[in-house]
Amino acid sequence: MSTTNTRTRILEVATELVAGSPDGDISTRAVCEAAQVGAPALYRHFGDKEGLLSAVVDHGFERYLATKRERDESADPVEDLRRGWDSHVEFAVRNPNLYRLMNSPAMRTPPAAALESHRILTRDLERAAAQGRIRVAPELAAQMVMSANVGVALMLVARPATFDDADVSRRVRDAVHASILTPDAAPAEPGVAEPGAAEVPSAAARLSALLREAQGPELSTAEAALMKEWLDRVANARPGE
Numbered sequence: 001m002s003t004t005n006t007r008t009r010i011l012e013v014a015t016e017l018v019a020g021s022p023d024g025d026i027s028t029r030a031v032c033e034a035a036q037v038g039a040p041a042l043y044r045h046f047g048d049k050e051g052l053l054s055a056v057v058d059h060g061f062e063r064y065l066a067t068k069r070e071r072d073e074s075a076d077p078v079e080d081l082r083r084g085w086d087s088h089v090e091f092a093v094r095n096p097n098l099y100r101l102m103n104s105p106a107m108r109t110p111p112a113a114a115l116e117s118h119r120i121l122t123r124d125l126e127r128a129a130a131q132g133r134i135r136v137a138p139e140l141a142a143q144m145v146m147s148a149n150v151g152v153a154l155m156l157v158a159r160p161a162t163f164d165d166a167d168v169s170r171r172v173r174d175a176v177h178a179s180i181l182t183p184d185a186a187p188a189e190p191g192v193a194e195p196g197a198a199e200v201p202s203a204a205a206r207l208s209a210l211l212r213e214a215q216g217p218e219l220s221t222a223e224a225a226l227m228k229e230w231l232d233r234v235a236n237a238r239p240g241e
Helices: 003-020 028-035 039-046 049-070 077-094 096-102 112-130 138-158 168-180 195-213 221-236
Strands: none
Touching (some): 003 049, 028 039, 077 096, 077 112, 077 138, 077 168, 112 138, 138 168
16 A cells, blocks of 8 residues: 555545544554554654644645635625624534544644634635724724624534524624624624724724735834734723723
């Protein structure tokens, strides 16, 4: 068996074992036995158990991420954000063990799939910021959205008896989006600042996004970085600060 085939075989077997495990955990011994390879081969290709599990996550998420890479960006980044949230939750519910593994505290190094998913989300938010449609800087908005999206997905996967309302994901999605989007992009929610209070942060977020997309020769790299820092600080400031 070639080196490439050995690695692929180990990865496919590990993915099957993770999917069929009651709790998503697997042992390297079980993987070696099912793949009919020795432990040295597994460690040569993946380093250790964490390296193997990280590769399993990336392998399992590849098809999901491929659909995101190949999608045509619409003219409405806010709608793309909504669809992105929904597809994230849908994937988690269909692949519970893989999703729990991806977000396990035991994974000391985030799988590449998690990092790429975050970059795709940030890009959609940058597009929304460039249109003046978010209240805060894209990086902060991405952290807020991803935290809530992953939290909802994990609860639906890990506590299905408690989180049995199929509409809970949409409700949380809309509430989080209302907190980061400008009033013309999302329905107002209780406690969200009125349009007048959001104008300055939204404008700062938009300028920061445009500066990132089209930095001209008028500003040096250091000047552009400083300008972006100031704009993000204004965009992310809480009312009254």
